[in-house]
Amino acid sequence: MRADRLVQIILLLQTRGRLTAAELAASLEVSPRTIQRDLDALSSAGIPVYADRGRAGGWSLAPDYRTRLTGLSPAETGALFIGTTEHILSDLGLADAAASAATKLLSTIPAHARRDADLARERILVDHADWSGGRDAATALPELQRALWEERLVRMRYGSGAGEVVVAPLGLVAKKNSWYLIAQRADSEFRTYRVSRIRHTAITEQGFERPAGFDLAEHWERSNEQYFASLRDTPVRLRVRHAVGHRLRWAPNAVIDEATECADGWWDVAMTFEKAYEARVYLLGLAGDVIVLEPDAVRQDILDAARALLAAHRTSPTP
Numbered sequence: 247m248r249a250d251r252l253v254q255i256i257l258l259l260q261t262r263g264r265l266t267a268a269e270l271a272a273s274l275e276v277s278p279r280t281i282q283r284d285l286d287a288l289s290s291a292g293i294p295v296y297a298d299r300g301r302a303g304g305w306s307l308a309p310d311y312r313t314r315l316t317g318l319s320p321a322e323t324g325a326l327f328i329g330t331t332e333h334i335l336s337d338l339g340l341a342d343a344a345a346s347a348a349t350k351l352l353s354t355i356p357a358h359a360r361r362d363a364d365l366a367r368e369r370i371l372v373d374h375a376d377w378s379g380g381r382d383a384a385t386a387l388p389e390l391q392r393a394l395w396e397e398r399l400v401r402m403r404y405g406s407g408a409g410e411v412v413v414a415p416l417g418l419v420a421k422k423n424s425w426y427l428i429a430q431r432a433d434s435e436f437r438t439y440r441v442s443r444i445r446h447t448a449i450t451e452q453g454f455e456r457p458a459g460f461d462l463a464e465h466w467e468r469s470n471e472q473y474f475a476s477l478r479d480t481p482v483r484l485r486v487r488h489a490v491g492h493r494l495r496w497a498p499n500a501v502i503d504e505a506t507e508c509a510d511g512w513w514d515v516a517m518t519f520e521k522a523y524e525a526r527v528y529l530l531g532l533a534g535d536v537i538v539l540e541p542d543a544v545r546q547d548i549l550d551a552a553r554a555l556l557a558a559h560r561t562s563p564t565p
Contacts, residue, residue, distance in 0.1 A: 251274055251276070251284060252284055252287065252288060254273075254274060255270060255274070255281070255284055255285070255288065256288070256293065256307070258270060258273060258274075259295065259305060259306060259307045260307055260311075263306065264298065264303075264304040264305065264306045265304050265305055265306075266303070266304040266305070267281045267282055267285070267304075267305065269304070270305070285297075285305060293307075293311075294307060294308035294311050295307055296308070321362075324362050324363060324365070324366035325366075328366050328367075328370050328372060331372060331373075331374050331420070333374075333381070333423075334374070334420045337384060337387055337420070337425065338387070338391060339388070351363075374420070374422055374423075381423040381424075382423060382424040382425065382440070382441070382442035383442055384424075384425045384441040384442055386402070386441055386444040386446075386447045387418070387425055387441055389447045389448075389449060390415055390418060390427055390441065390444075390447065391418065392449060393415045393447075393449045394415045394416075394417070394418065396449070396453075397453050397454055397455075397456065398449050398450060398451070398452065398453050398454070399412055399413065399414055399449075399450045399452045399453070399454055400412070400413055400414075400415055400429075400447055400448070400449055400450065401447070401448045401449075401450055402439075402444050402445075402446060402447045402448070403444070403445045403446040404439055404443060404444055404445065405443045405445075410446075411431065412431075412432060412450070413427075413429035413430060413431055413437070413439075414429060414430045414431075414454040414456075415427060415428075415429050416428045416429055416430055416436075416456060416457070416460060416462065416465075417462035417465075417466075418441075419462070419466050424440060424441070424442060425440075425441035425442070426438050426439065426440055426441060427439040427440075427441055427444070428462065428465060428466065430454075430457065436465065436469070438469060474499055474520075477499060477520045477521075478499065478500065478501065478518040478519060478520050479518075479520070479521065480518065480519040480520070480521055480522045480524070480525050480544065481503070481516065481517070481518045481519075481541075482516070482517050482518075482519060482525055482529075482538060482539075482540065482541065482544055483514070483515070483516050483538075483539040483540040484513075484514075484515045484516075484517065484529070484536055484537065484538055484539060485512050485513070485514060485515075485536070485537040485539060486512060486513045486515050486532070486535065486536045486537075487511065487512055487513075487535040487536070488507070488511045488512060488513060489535070490532055490535040490536070491505070491513045491515070493532065494515060494517065497517070497519065497524075497528045498520075498524070498528075499519075499520040499524070500517055500518060500519045500520065500524070500525075500528070501517065501518050502515060502516075502517050503516040503517060503518060504516040522543065522544050522547060525544050525547075526544065526547050526548050526551055529548060530548060530551060530552065530555075
């Protein structure tokens with residue numbers, strides 16, 4: 247709705263300062279022309295938005311203007327109270343602060359919104375931990391967090407290497423039970439370090455500038471895809487019975503490149519597995535519901551494994 251978008255424009259300008267029409271359009275997923283019309287409407291309504299021209303220009307609110315458009319919808323209130331992950335907050339030393347902030351926030355919202363927050367906390371739990379329960383020891387986390395906040399270079403020893411590396415910390419990512427540091431090296435290369443493998447850290451006195459336009463979430467998603475794509479080196483072509491075709495999506499670290507439904511109740515599927523061994527192990531589990539067409543090496547590997555399985559069961563005594 248346009249009214250919601252106008253409120254979001256005001257809040258974005260209030261919290262972020264000067265923004266270009268293109269930046270507002272990207273944040274709100276509309277066209278720059280739509281943003282221009284919205285800004286004109288705000289100005290006509292008496293909201294003190296103004297434009298600075300030039301290369302460093304953009305749209306701003308008058309410095310002394312502050313809106314009180316702080317009401318939260320029921321959906322927004324629920325969203326704030328669902329996503330809390332206790333062990334991540336604890337790692338960052340924020341567990342007590344989060345509980346205090348939740349209490350303060352609840353006291354400021356209307357009764358109907360408070361009820362939605364209580365319902366969300368009582369009925370929905372986000373648990374990012376593995377079933378195994380094991381967690382990495384991230385002893386370097388407090389130092390890395392401080393270096394992030396202060397934008398200072400970090401000297402560290404990583405893994406089994408004897409030497410030190412100097413990096414500019416750009417972000418920390420909690421993935422299930424592990425923490426990862428995203429950092430930039432002196433050669434401008436971005437690297438991902440598992441925090442539990444960092445053996446020593448020392449914050450230097452030297453500051454750094456974050457790369458312009460760096461977005462932690464986008465970088466993490468892109469680097470993950472690149473990493474897993476680099477591991478996949480075994481393309482296969484399959485004939486898969488329609489009833490079990492959906493199970494191909496469960497193959498670990500494999501992707502379905504193409505799938506064509508045939509008239510005889512089967513699918514022609516092109517996939518890429520991490521290794522030939524992974525393809526053999528997973529596809530054997532589908533037994534007679536999948537036929538490997540290509541490559542010949544994987545097809546022969548599965549035939550050999552199936553013959554060995556049959557032979558073992560023929561010669562082994564029944565318990």
